Amino acid sequence: MTVFKHKGAALTGAAVGLTAGMAWLWRNQATLATSRPLNEWAFTHMSALMPTDPVCRSARPQPFLWRERPMECTYHYAGRQRTLDDLHRRTHTTGFAVVHRGVLVHECYPGLFASPRSRFQLFSLTKSVTSMLIGIALEEGALSSLDRTAVSYLPELTGSAYDGPTVAHLLDMCSGAGGVEDYADPDAPISRFERAVTGNGSVLDVIRSLPRAGTPGSVFNYSTLDTQVLGWVLEAATGVSLARYAAERLWGPMGAEHDAYYFLSRRHPRTALGGGSLNASVRDLARLGMLMARGGTWNGRQVIPASWTERSRGAQDSHLAVGALGPGLPGHYGYANQWWTLGGEHRAFTGLGIHGQYLWVDPVADVVVVKTSAWPTADDTGRDAETVAALTSLVSWLSSRD
Structure with missing residues (x-):
């Protein structure tokens, strides 16, 4: 016994x-899941970790024209001339593609689990895709005006900090709701939001709990929760999910080669994250970039309003200008329409996601660059500055060889 x-x-x-x-x-x-080296696997296998909603590829895929060019450009950073191989090694690149004048001229996949068919977790680069969908819905009349309030579409937010801000305020991250987006602070709104998504919490309750921090339209405050509300506004206005609307209005018309997907919150009713849960292939991201670089057209068809792509290149408001976003944010960025603006003569702009996701668009040079990464931390000012230096030099190098 x-x-x-x-x-x-x-x-x-x-x-x-x-x-x-x-x-x-x-x-x-x-x-x-976001720490190295596990994040290289997680960022290409989110469908194994979370419930998903598919974004179906086009019924008529349109493969890129392919003309490989040696990328012999260099860039200057931290006192040294460096190559793209240095960039990939130093900034943990997992996927990389360059499209020049509509032709795919370079593609590589340094990531351990990366390939042309991989769907990469885009984090906040998702926000820029949400913006594209908002522009389409506005043109179609599903959204009547950017001056309508969010709560007019979402009465469940009545009495919250989002009772007052307009769709335009959300697009420019000027809602006046919430606080600083700090992933390192467990009590920050973004941390509580993340726990609600991946655990068994209520995303709606987190958003309803945000304090009113300022007057809508007056101050830039980067907030994933603003874009979550924007995604809900889009779904309420169109009557379909983000995934279905993206499939019908973007993936289909642009001839996407691969299915994409949004991961969903675990708790029912499950919800896609308009600010951070899209997973897509590098080539299909490049297609989105081409749409934005070419005034919203694809093979002669107007997919996104030209005025919308122009709105994404820079705002007139001084508090959204390059270098004016406030302390703690890199001075080489401005913001407009859920895109980070770069100013200068070309007025280029980029979608960004934590851990090093980029969709770089230069309409004047007709260059699109996609870079997916697996940084060991959510934000890294040094790796961001190096990536900006490298991609700026790459665009100049390509332009000098036209």
Whole structure:
């Protein structure tokens, strides 16, 4: 009997230890999934970790024209001339593509789990795609005006900090709701939002709990929760999910080669993240960039209003200008329409996602660059500055060889 008691105690202890270990993994799942080297796998396998809603590829895929060119350009950073191979190594590039004048001239996949068919987790680069969809919905009349308030589409937000801001305020991150987006602060709104998405919390409750921090339209405050509300506005206005609208209005018309998907929150009713859950292939991201570079057209068809692509190149408001976004944000960026603007003669702009996701668009040079990455931290000013230096030099190098 003593033997059985010892065995029973051991089994009980093991069960308790396993339960505690599983609980720890559950609480820390986001940290583990975004830390190197596991993040290289996680960022290409989000469909294995979260529920999803598919964005179906085009019924008539249109492969890129392909003409490989050696990328012999260099860039200057931290006192040294460096190559694109240096960029990929130093900034943990997983996928990279360059489209010049509509032709795919370079493509590589340094990531351990990356390939042309991989769907990459785009994080906040998703916001720029949400903006494209808003522009289409406005042109179609599903959205009547950017001056309508968010709560006019979403009465469940009545009485919250989002009772007052307009769709235009949300597009430019000037809602006046919430606080600083700090992933390192467990009490920050973005951290509570992340826990609600990946755990069993209520995304709506997190958004309703945000404080009113300023007058709408007066101050830039980058907020993923603004774009979450914007995605809900789009779904309410169109009557379909983000995934279905993206498939019908973007993936289909531009001849996308691969299915994409949005991951969804775990708790029912599940919701896509208009500010951060799209997963797509590098080539299909490049197609989105081409749409934005060419005034919203694809093979002669107007997919996105030309005025919308122009709106994304820079705002007239002084508080959104390059270098004016406020402390803690890189001085080489401005903001407009859910895109980060770069100013200068070309008025280029880029979609950005944490951990190093870029969709770089230069309409004047007719260049689009896609870079997916697996940075060890959500934000990294040094890696961002180096990427900006490299991509700026790459565009100049391509333009000098026209």
